Amino acid sequence: MTAPGLAIRDATPADLPAVRSLLVETWHATYDGLYGWRRVAELTNAWHSPEALAAQLGRDGGAFLVALLGEEIVATASARREPDGTAFLTRLYVLPVRQGQGIGRTLLQVALACFPEAPVVRLEVESRNEAAIAFYERMGFFLQRQARLGGRDDQPDTLVMAKRLVIA
Numbered sequence: 057m058t059a060p061g062l063a064i065r066d067a068t069p070a071d072l073p074a075v076r077s078l079l080v081e082t083w084h085a086t087y088d089g090l091y092g093w094r095r096v097a098e099l100t101n102a103w104h105s106p107e108a109l110a111a112q113l114g115r116d117g118g119a120f121l122v123a124l125l126g127e128e129i130v131a132t133a134s135a136r137r138e139p140d141g142t143a144f145l146t147r148l149y150v151l152p153v154r155q156g157q158g159i160g161r162t163l164l165q166v167a168l169a170c171f172p173e174a175p176v177v178r179l180e181v182e183s184r185n186e187a188a189i190a191f192y193e194r195m196g197f198f199l200q201r202q203a204r205l206g207g208r209d210d211q212p213d214t215l216v217m218a219k220r221l222v223i224a
């Protein structure tokens with residue numbers, strides 16, 4: 057299923073306030089039950105500040121996409137190229153009211169198409185985020201290993217998932 061009328065393009069500076077509010081809303085919906093509202097507010101304020109998002113725009117070897125229905129930004133995805141040539145999906149968030157309508161699938165496909173040479177794509181997902189894990193499994197990812205976000209002990213438990221993109 058693809059959401060009718062969905063448009064996907066690179067994010068621009070003018071999009072960042074809407075991207076930030078999408079991320080704050082979707083993070084609370086996704087993670088408050090795991091970490092509590094206060095901790096999620098701290099994390100999302102730090103990671104999705106206007107400065108942090110602006111620094112991610114136009115990064116070499118990266119993709120920062122928004123998906124729109126009409127004028128409304130309903131989802132965002134980011135990915136980067138790793139030094140070894142693989143791709144790493146750093147973010148995929150669909151507004152809660154728009155989830156389950158094929159937007160995540162389409163946006164993921166477009167994000168991966170930005171890395172046509174990458175043999176593999178990896179991502180880190182919070183280990184208790186069962187809905188996202190089920191989605192990624194449906195999209196062909198498999199569990200590679202357990203980890204800590206960014207390799208840091210004070211960060212959430214995560215699972216590294218991977219998907220082969222190029223058949224050698």
Ligand SMILES: CC(C)(COP(=O)(O)OP(=O)(O)OC[C@H]1O[C@@H](n2cnc3c(N)ncnc32)[C@H](O)[C@@H]1OP(=O)(O)O)[C@@H](O)C(=O)NCCC(=O)NCCS
Pocket residue numbers: 057082086148149150151154155156157158159160161162180181182185186187188190191194195
């Ligand atoms: C996870 C997320 C990106 C998926 O996007 P989405 O638009 O809701 O998913 P889609 O409608 O594109 O679903 C695509 C496929 O995955 C399946 N799927 C989606 N969510 C699922 C779930 N919770 N359990 C099982 N399958 C699921 C769908 O059934 C569909 O499969 P099918 O069409 O082949 O039957 C989105 O729900 C989201 O933003 N969730 C909250 C934030 C989050 O956890 N992001 C990931 C952080 S790593």
